[in-house]
Amino acid sequence: MINRVTIPLHQRLSDELRARVASGRWQRGFRLPSEAELCAEFGTSRGPVRQALAALRSEGLITGGRGRPPEVSGAVPAQSFSTFMSFSEWAAGSGFTPGQHTYELARRPACAEVAAMLDVPADTPAVDLLRLRLLDGVPAMIERTSFPADVGRLLFDFDTDSGSVFAYLRDQGVPLARGHHVVDAVAADPFDSDALQVPEAAPLLRERRRSMAADGRVLEASDDRYRPDLVTFSIENSLEARAPLTRVHSTNDATEAT
Amino acid sequence: MINRVTIPLHQRLSDELRARVASGRWQRGFRLPSEAELCAEFGTSRGPVRQALAALRSEGLITGGRGRPPEVSGAVPAQSFSTFMSFSEWAAGSGFTPGQHTYELARRPACAEVAAMLDVPADTPAVDLLRLRLLDGVPAMIERTSFPADVGRLLFDFDTDSGSVFAYLRDQGVPLARGHHVVDAVAADPFDSDALQVPEAAPLLRERRRSMAADGRVLEASDDRYRPDLVTFSIENSLEARAPLTRVHSTNDATEAT
DNA sequence: TGGACCTCGTTGTACATACAAGTTAACCCG
DNA sequence: CGGGTTAACTTGTATGTACAACGAGGTCCA
Numbered sequence: 001m002i003n004r005v006t007i008p009l010h011q012r013l014s015d016e017l018r019a020r021v022a023s024g025r026w027q028r029g030f031r032l033p034s035e036a037e038l039c040a041e042f043g044t045s046r047g048p049v050r051q052a053l054a055a056l057r058s059e060g061l062i063t064g065g066r067g068r069p070p071e072v073s074g075a076v077p078a079q080s081f082s083t084f085m086s087f088s089e090w091a092a093g094s095g096f097t098p099g100q101h102t103y104e105l106a107r108r109p110a111c112a113e114v115a116a117m118l119d120v121p122a123d124t125p126a127v128d129l130l131r132l133r134l135l136d137g138v139p140a141m142i143e144r145t146s147f148p149a150d151v152g153r154l155l156f157d158f159d160t161d162s163g164s165v166f167a168y169l170r171d172q173g174v175p176l177a178r179g180h181h182v183v184d185a186v187a188a189d190p191f192d193s194d195a196l197q198v199p200e201a202a203p204l205l206r207e208r209r210r211s212m213a214a215d216g217r218v219l220e221a222s223d224d225r226y227r228p229d230l231v232t233f234s235i236e237n238s239l240e241a242r243a244p245l246t247r248v249h250s251t252n253d254a255t256e257a258t
Numbered sequence: 259m260i261n262r263v264t265i266p267l268h269q270r271l272s273d274e275l276r277a278r279v280a281s282g283r284w285q286r287g288f289r290l291p292s293e294a295e296l297c298a299e300f301g302t303s304r305g306p307v308r309q310a311l312a313a314l315r316s317e318g319l320i321t322g323g324r325g326r327p328p329e330v331s332g333a334v335p336a337q338s339f340s341t342f343m344s345f346s347e348w349a350a351g352s353g354f355t356p357g358q359h360t361y362e363l364a365r366r367p368a369c370a371e372v373a374a375m376l377d378v379p380a381d382t383p384a385v386d387l388l389r390l391r392l393l394d395g396v397p398a399m400i401e402r403t404s405f406p407a408d409v410g411r412l413l414f415d416f417d418t419d420s421g422s423v424f425a426y427l428r429d430q431g432v433p434l435a436r437g438h439h440v441v442d443a444v445a446a447d448p449f450d451s452d453a454l455q456v457p458e459a460a461p462l463l464r465e466r467r468r469s470m471a472a473d474g475r476v477l478e479a480s481d482d483r484y485r486p487d488l489v490t491f492s493i494e495n496s497l498e499a500r501a502p503l504t505r506v507h508s509t510n511d512a513t514e515a516t
Numbered sequence: 517t518g519g520a521c522c523t524c525g526t527t528g529t530a531c532a533t534a535c536a537a538g539t540t541a542a543c544c545c546g
Numbered sequence: 547c548g549g550g551t552t553a554a555c556t557t558g559t560a561t562g563t564a565c566a567a568c569g570a571g572g573t574c575c576a
Contacts, residue, residue: 006566006567008528008529008530009529009530010529010530034555034556034557035556035557036555036556044530044531045530045531045532046531046532047529047530047531047532048529048530048531050557050558051529051530058316063436063472064557065538065539065557065558066536066537066538066539066556066557066558067537067538067539067540067555067556067557067558068538068539068540068556068557069539069556069557070557081495081496081497084495085495177496177497178321178494178495178496178497179493179494179495179496180492180493180494181492181493181494181495182490182491182492182493183441183463183490183491183492183493184463184486184490184491185443185444185461185462185463185464185486186443186461186486187460187461201459201461202445202461203443203444203445203460203461203462204443204461205441205442205443205463206443214321228442228443228444232440232441232442233440233441233442233491234438234439234440234441235437235438235439235440235441236436236437236438236439237339237342237343237436237437237439238339238435238436238437239339239435239436264536264537266558266559266560267559267560268559268560292525292526292527293526293527294525294526302560302561303560303561303562304561304562305559305560305561305562306559306560306561308527308528309559309560322527323527323528323568323569324526324527324528324566324567324568324569325525325526325527325528325567325568325569325570326526326527326568326569326570327525327526327527328527
């Protein structure tokens with residue numbers, strides 16, 4: 001039974017503060033109320049307020065230090081687990097219409113590479129999914145995903161052209177809990193260049209991902225290749241907060257600071 | 259005057275715990291002592307202990323939840339601000355010998371791109387630094403960095419072939435506090451391919467960086483191009499902890515989990 | 517023997533308090 | 547009028563307490 005009646009107070013606070021920033025009510029540079037004022041407004045003690053502010057700070061949304069009330073940094077906010085894991089959710093949240101075209105959904109014995117990524121013996125049954133992902137109808141990413149058979153089996157009851165595999169699997173109870181990502185660059189192979197409409201051997205931004213359950217079992221492994229003129233990754237770090245990573249639609253320059 | 263006599267308790271605790279993991283005394287999967295035991299060991303209250311554990315958790319070093327003592331996750335630990343900002347520090351910490359060869363250190367009016375990155379008017383005096391970075395003597399990265407004149411001026415008193423510009427500037431009192439990074443992929447231009455010893459138009463992993471003071475003034479802007487077979491970026495995220503980003507030496511595969 | 521149940525230990529959440537450290541703004545004096 | 551000092555305010559750090567939520571392991575009964 002799912003028991004979601006009690007949302008912790010500090011989380012409700014951080015959600016509320018996040019919403020005020022997102023709505024534009026609190027603009028960049030806005031000096032937010034002191035902890036004491038927030039306590040008074042929400043009728044709580046300092047603990048939850050500080051916990052909520054710490055969460056926003058770790059996301060890079062606010063800055064500030066001892067003696068000075070926090071300020072809205074206006075930086076790119078860090079992305080939650082599901083937003084970072086799901087292309088569809090990320091695209092929708094960024095104001096684009098995500099799309100997809102499925103080339104292949106196949107069950108076959110795992111080849112050596114797939115077996116290594118899924119952490120299973122070679123020739124174990126696996127399910128491979130090959131899709132082209134679109135942003136507002138424009139080809140943006142080639143997605144080569146493999147699943148263990150018991151997870152991939154679910155996909156044959158799902159229209160992979162309809163939307164988010166991540167959301168579907170989560171709704172089916174697949175306990176995705178952690179992700180490990182490696183980002184590098186590769187040259188487009190003939191298939192990539194044709195699908196993404198770029199010259200052959202053009203540089204692509206590649207994210208290799210392994211998604212795991214809490215106990216470490218690999219539930220999904222993927223090789224995603226992005227058109228770097230369309231999608232990049234962005235990081236904010238500072239002396240206080242370590243670097244959270246976000247995937248960002250690249251508007252052909254890195255100098256979007258106003 | 260630098261006043262560093264008092265290191266906060268929770269930070270000493272997290273440093274100690276981090277050290278135990280790094281030393282191998284606490285291996286992957288090790289179930290660490292309960293909060294009560296840690297309190298007893300260090301003679302503190304639960305507050306600092308929880309603060310230290312929260313720091314480790316946000317770095318992805320430990321996992322765990324309600325009712326279950328935390329466990330060492332064995333994941334790639336997040337990198338601190340200075341480790342992530344400094345190629346030299348990162349390389350040394352990863353077990354490599356960093357090296358560098360300076361092509362050019364020049365003072366000239368900022369061109370349009372540099373001016374935009376540094377957030378100054380065009381033709382403002384700026385200092386450009388062009389260096390090849392090495393790992394164990396192997397070309398790994400091309401670094402094109404620009405500084406405002408008052409910061410770059412310091413470099414003319416520094417041997418840019420000797421080591422870390424980041425550490426030098428920090429020691430000179432330059433208050434680097436925040437970084438904004440954008441990662442994408444580009445094709446090697448003729449100069450890149452010659453310096454990095456890769457074919458022309460080979461894909462390179464690019465990190466564009468703007469380093470700022472706490473008040474937002476840009477103190478450094480850089481375009482770093484990595485050989486993707488030598489350096490990649492790595493991210494761990496989870497339902498609890500958002501994604502910190504790390505730069506990782508790529509050992510030609512992404513499946514280094516044992 | 518096996519399964520349901522309960523208890524105990526552990527972490528998450530929340531409140532109250534106190535002091536230290538840094539920032540800001542007002543104030544006073546030259 | 548300007549500059550330095552001071553006082554008030556704000557956040558960081560730390561302690562203590564209490565209860566809720568959850569997991570694991572043992573116990574008891576069928």
